[in-house]
């Protein structure tokens with residue numbers, strides 16, 4: 001891949017330059033001043049203000065997934081399959097410990113990321129329409145899987161019929177949230193915790209555009225017609241809108257209440273039937289809705305199909321304008337019903353949830369959901385003629401099943417530990433939930449969607465974390481991550497629950513099937 005190769009070469013050159021600097025400045029950097037040490041040894045890759053560069057940002061918010069002990073180990077031993085060198089030979093333990101401690105300190109002045117920074121960060125190696133329109137592989141383009149490998153920051157593209165690996169490419173550091181496809185499945189957008197949005201042309205296996213939307217980003221959403229990308233940031237407090245074709249900046253929305261109280265954005269979602277983005281705000285009691293233009297004009301750009309869904313708006317907010325929906329509480333974790341009429345929200349530290357009608361803006365129900373429900377992992381299916389939703393809890397060994405007509409609790413299913421991800425498929429009789437936390441994190445429960453009972457508990461590798469399931473487009477196969485550095489994606493027959501193959505991967509996290517994601521399949525995350 002041209003872009004990645006040139007990036008790698010640049011990284012190698014920079015790492016070599018860094019090492020040269022080390023040799024020259026070794027004595028001075030050995031002094032007690034950790035900041036001086038940082039500037040001498042780390043700033044060339046991680047930025048003078050720790051905002052990142054060729055290496056990731058080193059600010060407390062960006063490092064929340066890394067323990068200080070792990071940071072120390074990375075400084076000492078380097079990071080495999082990256083340009084992060086090992087400093088164990090050139091720095092003593094005390095210096096390494098002081099650096100590891102210092103990067104978790106908040107900077108004296110909060111860093112900024114302006115429109116100019118966004119514009120300057122944009123690179124477009126292959127402008128929209130400049131690459132061939134046919135895939136370079138024979139696999140069904142609608143049954144591909146992308147697997148994010150967080151161990152060495154790569155992604156693998158799998159043929160969803162044979163599970164052959166078609167390609168493996170380097171990603172930005174610490175991707176988070178699901179990658180989002182255009183409706184034809186040709187392009188995919190990845191979001192990293194450091195704020196990078198990367199657009200990849202899957203037909204040509206090339207990075208075609210990149211831009212940095214913020215310093216600490218939560219996730220991205222792509223409009224159902226594939227024309228717009230919205231990014232949700234913790235730092236700065238903003239939503240950022242891009243034209244999807246070349247990731248051109250369209251608009252920055254500073255996020256604040258009408259009274260001026262600023263807020264982090266927990267996440268942004270696309271709501272296809274409404275033709276809008278919906279944003280979850282962490283620090284103010286509002287939900288924001290931002291409509292994209294209705295498809296009254298044909299989509300002219302190459303490669304992007306118009307959405308088959310005709311949005312119906314229950315309000316008359318003009319396109320790209322913010323509609324504020326006041327809510328009675330802080331809601332930062334969302335699930336939606338299938339027509340996106342209702343948002344089911346919970347606060348991450350709260351003990352309950354609520355249902356808000358997005359058209360009227362009214363709260364219509366409270367939900368009895370103690371124990372940190374993980375609504376973002378919710379799924380839904382038809383049970384005895386009624387639609388139910390099921391969600392794991394991050395703080396409780398249980399799955400809650402709720403009737404979506406009257407919002408009553410149908411059942412609390414006890415599990416072997418708190419779970420993170422749930423998945424099913426309209427073509428499967430089963431729903432899968434992992435046990436992500438605690439001593440049973442090597443287990444995955446299989447729930448019968450008819451009896452609402454756990455019918456099987458799989459332990460694919462004793463002692464190793466097993467998590468996150470994704471189905472193929474037909475619901476015939478289920479793919480599970482062995483979430484370890486020397487991990488694997490395990491392919492199961494989704495009916496017999498027999499293991500069929502293991503594909504070695506470096507700490508695989510999420511897997512994303514093109515069909516399920518672009519069709520907003522009821523058993524997958526949206």
Ligand code: DHE
Pocket residue numbers: 064065150175176177178179218219220221266267348376420421468509510511525526
């Ligand atoms: Fe995630 C999705 C929030 C921690 C892996 N996570 C999401 C989404 C949100 C979210 C809002 C949906 C966005 C989307 O897909 O566009 N996650 C949060 C948190 O608030 C939390 C608890 C704390 C945090 O610091 O962010 C959190 N998440 C984690 C992890 O620790 C995980 C396990 C490892 C990691 O990579 O950080 C993790 N989150 C994921 C994955 C998805 C995700 C793999 C996509 C799931 C999918 O199937 O769509």
